[in-house]
Amino acid sequence: MSVLRVILADQLSAQLDVVAAAEKGVDVFLLAEVMAEASYVRHHVKKIAFLFSAMRHFAEALRIAGHVVRYVALDDPENAQSLDGEILRAVTALCPKRIAITEPGEWRLREGLEALRLALPAPLDILPDTRFLCSHADFNVWAEGRRELRMEYFYRYMRRRHRILMESDGKPSGARWNFDAENRKPPKAGLASPRRLSFRKDAITLDVLDLVRRRFPEGYGRLEPFHFAVTRKQALRELDHFIAHILPGFGDFQDAMVKDEPFLRHSLLSAYINAGLLYPLEVCQLAEQAFRKGLAPLNAVEGFIRQILGWREFVRGIYWRFMPGYIENNALGATEKLPWFYWSGETRMACMREALAHTHDHAYSHHIQRLMITGNFALLAGLDPKAVHEWYLAVYADAYEWVEAPNTIGMALHADGGLLASKPYAASGNYINRMSNCCRGCVYDPAASVGDHACPFNALYWDFLARHRDRFGGNARMPFVYANWDKMGAEKQTALVNQAQTHLVAMREGRL
Ligand code: FAD
Ligand code: DLZ
Ligand code: SF4
Numbered sequence: 001m002s003v004l005r006v007i008l009a010d011q012l013s014a015q016l017d018v019v020a021a022a023e024k025g026v027d028v029f030l031l032a033e034v035m036a037e038a039s040y041v042r043h044h045v046k047k048i049a050f051l052f053s054a055m056r057h058f059a060e061a062l063r064i065a066g067h068v069v070r071y072v073a074l075d076d077p078e079n080a081q082s083l084d085g086e087i088l089r090a091v092t093a094l095c096p097k098r099i100a101i102t103e104p105g106e107w108r109l110r111e112g113l114e115a116l117r118l119a120l121p122a123p124l125d126i127l128p129d130t131r132f133l134c135s136h137a138d139f140n141v142w143a144e145g146r147r148e149l150r151m152e153y154f155y156r157y158m159r160r161r162h163r164i165l166m167e168s169d170g171k172p173s174g175a176r177w178n179f180d181a182e183n184r185k186p187p188k189a190g191l192a193s194p195r196r197l198s199f200r201k202d203a204i205t206l207d208v209l210d211l212v213r214r215r216f217p218e219g220y221g222r223l224e225p226f227h228f229a230v231t232r233k234q235a236l237r238e239l240d241h242f243i244a245h246i247l248p249g250f251g252d253f254q255d256a257m258v259k260d261e262p263f264l265r266h267s268l269l270s271a272y273i274n275a276g277l278l279y280p281l282e283v284c285q286l287a288e289q290a291f292r293k294g295l296a297p298l299n300a301v302e303g304f305i306r307q308i309l310g311w312r313e314f315v316r317g318i319y320w321r322f323m324p325g326y327i328e329n330n331a332l333g334a335t336e337k338l339p340w341f342y343w344s345g346e347t348r349m350a351c352m353r354e355a356l357a358h359t360h361d362h363a364y365s366h367h368i369q370r371l372m373i374t375g376n377f378a379l380l381a382g383l384d385p386k387a388v389h390e391w392y393l394a395v396y397a398d399a400y401e402w403v404e405a406p407n408t409i410g411m412a413l414h415a416d417g418g419l420l421a422s423k424p425y426a427a428s429g430n431y432i433n434r435m436s437n438c439c440r441g442c443v444y445d446p447a448a449s450v451g452d453h454a455c456p457f458n459a460l461y462w463d464f465l466a467r468h469r470d471r472f473g474g475n476a477r478m479p480f481v482y483a484n485w486d487k488m489g490a491e492k493q494t495a496l497v498n499q500a501q502t503h504l505v506a507m508r509e510g511r512l
Pocket of ligand 1: 271304370375404408
């Protein structure tokens with residue numbers, strides 16, 4: 001044989017050179033389900049099932065297209081149960097002249113390949129991941145010499161570079177880069193998600209569900225109902241459905257949280273884009289077309305495209321520029337153990353219960369729940385960033401370290417000291433009460449800061465600000481909050497700090 005072409009679970013894209021350059025009937029593709037990857041964190045069982053089913057479908061499509069595929073299932077008795085082990089086993093069996101792989105999305109695997117290279121009898125080509133719209137080199141050129149790395153400026157650079165939402169005079173469409181002032185309204189009464197697609201399980205998916213049930217009995221989360229798209233064709237249907245029916249309302253309620261409504265007007269596309277079933281560029285282009293045809297307003301389309309062309313590419317740039325140290329960051333010195341309720345969902349805080357239930361049932365919760373509920377609580381309570389990072393990496397179907405770590409360590413926990421975000425996303429119960437309808441059904445009172453029924457987010461918020469005044473006191477975006485703190489007077493301040501301690505004790509004892 002000529003080339004062994006290795007495809008990882010999140011590289012299911014025919015456009016990648018590893019796939020596109022293959023010689024039919026000569027080269028061999030290797031895809032492997034391995035325990036090392038399926039258990040390095042306690043992944044959600046839906047995430048494992050989604051990836052295994054999508055891998056099996058991708059392998060099937062390659063075979064139908066005339067390629068030779070070596071597919072190693074988890075239950076294969078010969079399975080070495082690690083990616084390195086499976087590459088070595090395939091090389092021994094097939095004696096390829098070369099081995100080709102797309103650069104993995106996680107640092108630990110990228111490093112592992114360098115070590116593996118030394119053990120391989122044939123050359124190993126690590127090819128760039130061309131699905132991303134900004135290469136490592138281009139990100140570094142953009143970042144070099146800047147005092148601060150801010151998404152908004154990177155996003156403008158990407159808009160110009162890829163000519164997305166740009167007019168012929170070189171100005172941004174609508175003469176503004178950002179339309180968020182028109183977005184992010186509180187939920188209106190009766191706000192619900194439009195109809196969402198649900199994909200039927202075929203024999204491949206049923207086999208995978210059976211496998212996951214047998215092999216991951218202690219896995220986190222609810223396996224069924226399972227209606228993820230598992231092929232590119234299905235993912236394209238999900239994309240078309242989003243563009244036609246949901247995108248027009250995307251911006252308006254982007255930050256709203258509604259009880260029993262996990263999806264609202266979010267796209268649910270991240271798991272598909274990250275695994276390779278959809279390409280980020282095609283998603284942005286289809287959204288732009290909807291605007292050009294007058295099918296979706298600019299505030300919705302710009303807001304959506306910014307998430308992908310801006311945030312998604314930006315966090316990837318940050319990850320690769322600052323790894324391996326990035327995930328070790330703990331700028332705020334946070335050391336609290338991750339409370340068990342992150343896994344069990346058993347807490348009296350209704351907003352947390354809601355976000356954790358979505359996570360458990362769907363391997364999904366939307367951005368504001370991740371940032372302003374579970375992330376905000378972790379920030380205020382001073383939870384250990386490494387433990388929080390491992391939790392986020394496990395529980396969402398779209399989670400890979402390159403995208404999860406900057407969002408968790410940087411955006412949610414400010415543990416990178418402000419590298420990614422200029423101020424911490426800290427908020428009290430007042431914000432949650434404004435942006436959700438959860439407080440109505442909660443044993444805690446969002447208007448109370450001290451006492452038995454005081455919303456924990458309130459005292460924890462003030463205590464957080466007081467604890468970190470040295471760091472945030474001079475922040476140009478935070479003078480009002482510190483002015484409010486100072487106005488309270490010593491007695492109220494002491495009561496808040498004591499109340500925060502009461503909440504932390506309750507948290508440690510599983511009573512919060
Ligand atoms: P939509 O709200 O419809 O957004 C559209 C698309 O924009 C998403 O599909 C995604 O591709 C992209 N996007 C939006 N926000 C971000 C962002 N901040 N960073 C990168 N891409 C973004 N996203 C992941 O893909 N994987 C993760 O592991 C992940 N972990 C997160 C952890 C924390 C603590 C936080 C605060 C955010 C995290 N995000 C992660 C970002 C974001 O929450 C998800 O991309 C989004 O919720 C996915 O749902 P959706 O497809 O419905 O997104
Ligand atoms: C997340 C994951 C899981 C659960 N299982 C596998 C697997 O069996 N085989 C594989 O090739 N990749 C898997 N992955 C994805 C990797 O752990 C890793 O997150 C990505 O390949 C990083 O780019
Ligand atoms: Fe969450 Fe506080 Fe509202 Fe309860 S009262 S739902 S804990 S914000």
